[in-house]
Amino acid sequence: MSALVFVKLFAIFAVVAIGWAVAKSGRLGSDDAAQVLSGAAFYIFVPALLFRTTARIDFAHLDSGVLVAFFVPTLALVGAVYLLQRTRAPDAPGRAAEPSVRAITASFGNTVQVGIPLAAALFGETGLALHITIVSLHSLTLLTALTALVELDLAREQRRADPGSARLVRMLATTVKNTVIHPVILPVLAGLAWNASGIALPGVVDEILATLGQAVVPVCLVLIGVSLAHYGVRGAMRAAVVLSVLKLVLMPIVVLTFARGVIGLGGTPLAIVVMMAALPVGSNALIFAQRYRTLQAETSTAIVVSTLGFVVTAPIWLAVLHAFGPGG
Numbered sequence: 001m002s003a004l005v006f007v008k009l010f011a012i013f014a015v016v017a018i019g020w021a022v023a024k025s026g027r028l029g030s031d032d033a034a035q036v037l038s039g040a041a042f043y044i045f046v047p048a049l050l051f052r053t054t055a056r057i058d059f060a061h062l063d064s065g066v067l068v069a070f071f072v073p074t075l076a077l078v079g080a081v082y083l084l085q086r087t088r089a090p091d092a093p094g095r096a097a098e099p100s101v102r103a104i105t106a107s108f109g110n111t112v113q114v115g116i117p118l119a120a121a122l123f124g125e126t127g128l129a130l131h132i133t134i135v136s137l138h139s140l141t142l143l144t145a146l147t148a149l150v151e152l153d154l155a156r157e158q159r160r161a162d163p164g165s166a167r168l169v170r171m172l173a174t175t176v177k178n179t180v181i182h183p184v185i186l187p188v189l190a191g192l193a194w195n196a197s198g199i200a201l202p203g204v205v206d207e208i209l210a211t212l213g214q215a216v217v218p219v220c221l222v223l224i225g226v227s228l229a230h231y232g233v234r235g236a237m238r239a240a241v242v243l244s245v246l247k248l249v250l251m252p253i254v255v256l257t258f259a260r261g262v263i264g265l266g267g268t269p270l271a272i273v274v275m276m277a278a279l280p281v282g283s284n285a286l287i288f289a290q291r292y293r294t295l296q297a298e299t300s301t302a303i304v305v306s307t308l309g310f311v312v313t314a315p316i317w318l319a320v321l322h323a324f325g326p327g328g
Helices: 003-025 033-056 064-088 098-105 115-161 168-180 185-197 203-214 216-231 237-263 267-277 284-291 296-324
Strands: none
Touching: 003 115, 003 216, 003 296, 033 115, 033 185, 033 203, 033 216, 033 284, 064 098, 064 115, 064 237, 064 267, 098 115, 098 237, 098 284, 098 296, 115 185, 115 267, 115 284, 203 216, 216 284, 216 296, 237 267, 237 296, 267 296, 284 296
């Protein structure tokens, strides 16, 4: 692994540690600091980033083979983790969001802070272009799918708690409304609509959105530290380790098997999709957990554990890819 990637990993730990230390010192002045930071990220910074990203996607130049090779097995893993969690605790009161939170933690990678420097350092401009192709649809695809699932589960829980409160049609209508009028889905849909219009974003609007979007990374990293200080890791470590293994080991295996065995990828495209799958858990998983006030300690711990684990697993995956050679 290159020195650049190690520097990026160190910077991530440093910013998380700063957030943890400030929260522990009491300087943030409130036990609700994690929720305030999460709210700012979820309602201001993330929507700006998603709208700007989707409004600027050049769909004509997206590599469909690479996208299929990554997203088909990834969504299959999301579905498997989600269904397993639903089977284990299908009717537990107050736990309706757990399957979706664990599914996003096991699948949503740190594609920007770690992924971009990794792709640039190891695979050059060609690899970075392929990586950014996946990044452009990463949040859009995973967050949209999991938001729909969690809102449906919450609606089911509400209906179980009060069967007479709503008819099925009304429940479905509420679910659709909550899924669409949502700080993740609405800016994505608005961005796609703007993209389809063919009109470029006005310069001042683009600058405002870019400025807000740049805050996502530092705010989310600080939020991880604040969440660790607030919730601790007691009772969360075991599940966090399991989720980290799913993310760092199982997900790359699934993507490698599909991309090589079914799609027939090789060389740099294969390396990019596998290393994309092998990235540690991304901070958007914690934003998602904070949004639904579910498993925050487990998710923040999984982010830290998987990022530490990535230092060990990344060279192993690079060695595996080297064994496949440059063909494809």
